[in-house]
Amino acid sequence: MAPLILVRGLRFQYEDGTVALNGVDFRLEEGETVALLGANGSGKTTFALHLNGLLSGKGTVEICGLPVNPKNLVEVRRKIGLVFQDSESQLFMPTVLEDVAFGPLNHGLSPHQAVERAIAALEQVGMLAAAGKAPYHLSAGEKKRVAIAGILAVKPDILVLDEPTTFLDPPGQRALAQLLSALPQAKILITHDMPFARATCSRAAFFRHGVIVEEGSVEQLARRYEWDFVAPRPT
Amino acid sequence: MHHVTLDQWSRGASALHRRDPRVKIASVLVFLVVLATAHRELAWLGAALFAVLCVAAWLARLPLAGALARAGVVLPFTAVFAVASWLEGDPARGATLVMKSYLSALAVLLLVSTTPLPLLLRGFEMTGAPRFLLMVAQFLYRYLFVISEEAQHMRKAALARGATMGGLAGNRARFRAAAGALAVLFARSYARAGEIHRAMLARGFPGYFRPLTELHFHRGDVMFLVLGVFTPVALRLLIERVA
Numbered sequence: 001m002a003p004l005i006l007v008r009g010l011r012f013q014y015e016d017g018t019v020a021l022n023g024v025d026f027r028l029e030e031g032e033t034v035a036l037l038g039a040n041g042s043g044k045t046t047f048a049l050h051l052n053g054l055l056s057g058k059g060t061v062e063i064c065g066l067p068v069n070p071k072n073l074v075e076v077r078r079k080i081g082l083v084f085q086d087s088e089s090q091l092f093m094p095t096v097l098e099d100v101a102f103g104p105l106n107h108g109l110s111p112h113q114a115v116e117r118a119i120a121a122l123e124q125v126g127m128l129a130a131a132g133k134a135p136y137h138l139s140a141g142e143k144k145r146v147a148i149a150g151i152l153a154v155k156p157d158i159l160v161l162d163e164p165t166t167f168l169d170p171p172g173q174r175a176l177a178q179l180l181s182a183l184p185q186a187k188i189l190i191t192h193d194m195p196f197a198r199a200t201c202s203r204a205a206f207f208r209h210g211v212i213v214e215e216g217s218v219e220q221l222a223r224r225y226e227w228d229f230v231a232p233r234p235t
Numbered sequence: 236m237h238h239v240t241l242d243q244w245s246r247g248a249s250a251l252h253r254r255d256p257r258v259k260i261a262s263v264l265v266f267l268v269v270l271a272t273a274h275r276e277l278a279w280l281g282a283a284l285f286a287v288l289c290v291a292a293w294l295a296r297l298p299l300a301g302a303l304a305r306a307g308v309v310l311p312f313t314a315v316f317a318v319a320s321w322l323e324g325d326p327a328r329g330a331t332l333v334m335k336s337y338l339s340a341l342a343v344l345l346l347v348s349t350t351p352l353p354l355l356l357r358g359f360e361m362t363g364a365p366r367f368l369l370m371v372a373q374f375l376y377r378y379l380f381v382i383s384e385e386a387q388h389m390r391k392a393a394l395a396r397g398a399t400m401g402g403l404a405g406n407r408a409r410f411r412a413a414a415g416a417l418a419v420l421f422a423r424s425y426a427r428a429g430e431i432h433r434a435m436l437a438r439g440f441p442g443y444f445r446p447l448t449e450l451h452f453h454r455g456d457v458m459f460l461v462l463g464v465f466t467p468v469a470l471r472l473l474i475e476r477v478a
Contacts, residue, residue: 052437074439082437088384089430092377094242094351098447106439111447134242136384150438 002065003027004158004186005051005080012046012057012210020046021057022210028158033180033187035197035218037227038207044190045085047207048160051188052082064157078107081151085162085190087143091135096127096146099135103154114153121153122146125179140167148176152183160188165196194218194228239383240305244297244348251295251349255456256358262463263346269467270335270342276478281334283470288341295349302348306341313337352376357446366443373444381431382424389420 005028012021020043028034036044049055053068053076061068063076081103084090093099100118101111109117122128125145130138135146144167151159164180165173177199180187191197197204197218204218206225214221222228245252251259266284273280292302313336317329347355356369393416 049433054433054437074441077437077439084430084434084437086430089427090434092380092431092435094246094353098353101447102435102440103438105445105447106441111445111449114447136380154438 003029006062008060010059020210028186033201035201035204036190037204042207043210044207080158081156083147083151083161087147090147096133097131100150100153117153121149125149141172158186162190165193194222241348245351249295254459256350256354258456258460259346260358263342265464266342266467269471276474277331279474291345306344309336309340353446378428381427385423
C-alpha cells in the first residue's frame with residue numbers, strides 16, 4: 001500500500017540564503033502519528049509547509065500518491081490539514097462559525113453543508129458555544145481549539161499540527177491528546193512537548209540542520225538527544 | 236476602532252439587517268443621486284432626508300448618537316473645502332458641501348452597519364461591480380483587524396516597560412519614538428498579513444470569498460426597494476414643487 005506521505009531528497013533555501021532543508025526523506029503510513037522533534041530553526045516547520053504546497057523546494061513530495069505541484073494543489077490541500085503554530089494567523093473570518101466553515105466552503109460544499117461540518121467540528125473540540133463569537137474575543141487556548149476545528153471541518157486524510165500544545169493549559173493539553181488519539185487520521189505533530197509526544201505519537205523523527213538525522217520511538221530519541229526538560233539542580 | 240463597532244452593528248437582527256444587500260445598495264445609490272443632484276431648497280431637503288436616515292437607524296436598532304457621530308468622520312475633509320468656499324465669498328456653497336457629504340456618509344454608514352461585509356460585497360458583486368476591486372476592499376477590511384491587534388500588542392508591550400502614552404505631540408523624543416513604533420507596526424502587520432494569507436491558502440482559498448449565506452429576494456425586499464427608491468425621489472419632488 002502506498003504511503004500517505006512520501007518525501008524524497010527535499011531541499012529548500014530561503015531568499016536570504018538560509019538553507020532550511022538539506023535533503024529530507026520521510027514517509028508516513030496510514031494510521032501513524034509521528035512527532036517531529038528538533039531544535040528551533042532545524043527545519044521542522046519549513047518541512048510542514050512543503051507538505052501543503054505553501055513552499056516549494058527541490059526534491060519530491062507526494063501526498064496520498066499525488067505529487068505536490070500547482071496542478072494538484074486543491075486536491076492536496078483537501079487531503080492534508082495544517083494547523084499553524086500561531087492560531088491568531090489562522091483565524092481571520094468575522095465569526096468562529098464562518099472561520100471553521102471557510103475550508104469546507106472553499107472545497108466546494110454548499111453553505112448548508114459547510115455549516116453542518118463546522119458545527120460538528122466545533123462540537124468535537126468543545127467550542128460550539130463560541131460559534132457566534134468573534135475570534136479576537138477568544139482566549140489563546142480557545143483560539144487553538146477553533147483553529148483545529150477549522151482543519152477538522154475539511155475532513156482531511158492527514159493532520160499536521162505545529163506546536164499544538166502552545167498556549168494550552170494542562171487540562172487543555174490532556175483534552176487535545178484525547179481528541180487527537182480518537183481521530184482516525186494519520187498525524188504529524190511538531191512539538192517540543194515530550195510528555196505530549198509520548199502520549200500521542202507512535203514514532204518520532206529528529207531534525208538537525210535541515211535533515212532528519214534519526215527516526216525511532218519518542219522514548220529512544222528523547223534519550224539519545226537528551227530532549228526532555230530536566231530542572232537544573234540549585235547551586 | 237470604528238470598523239470593529241460597525242462589524243458588530245452589522246450583525247444585528249432587525250428587519251433592515253435582514254433585507255437583501257442588493258436592494259439596500261440600490262436604495263443608497265438612489266439616495267446619493269437624489270442628494271448630489273439637488274440644487275433647490277437644500278435646507279428643507281436636507282432636513283427631510285436626515286429624518287429619513289434617522290428613522291432607518293432607529294428601525295435598524297442602531298445607537299443613533301453613535302451613528303451620527305461616526306458619520307461625522309468625513310467632516311474634517313469637507314470642512315477644508317467649505318472654508319475655502321467661504322473665503323471665496325460663497326458660504327452657502329460651503330454649507331451645502333458639508334450637508335451633502337455628511338448625509339452621504341450617514342447613508343453609507345447605515346448600509347455598512349446593517350449588512351455584514353461579506354454579504355455587502357457579494358451584493359456588489361452580483362450587481363456587476365469589478366471582482367478585483369471587491370477583493371481589495373475585503374482584504375483591506377480584514378487586515379484592519381490585523382493592524383489594530385498588532386497595535387494593541389505593541390501598546391501593551393510598551394506600557395509593560397514603563398512607557399506612557401500621553402502628550403506625544405508635546406515631546407519631540409516621544410514623537411520620534413511613536414514614529415519608530417509606527418514603522419515597526421507596519422512591518423509586523425505586513426508579516427502577520429503574510430501569515431494569514433498563507434493560512435488561507437492552506438485551507439483551499441481559491442482567490443475569492445465564498446459567502447456562508449446565499450442571497451435570495453423575498454417579498455419584503457421588493458417592498459423595501461420600492462420604498463427606498465420612492466422616498467428620497469418623492470421627498471425631493473414634493474419639496475421642490477411646494478417651494
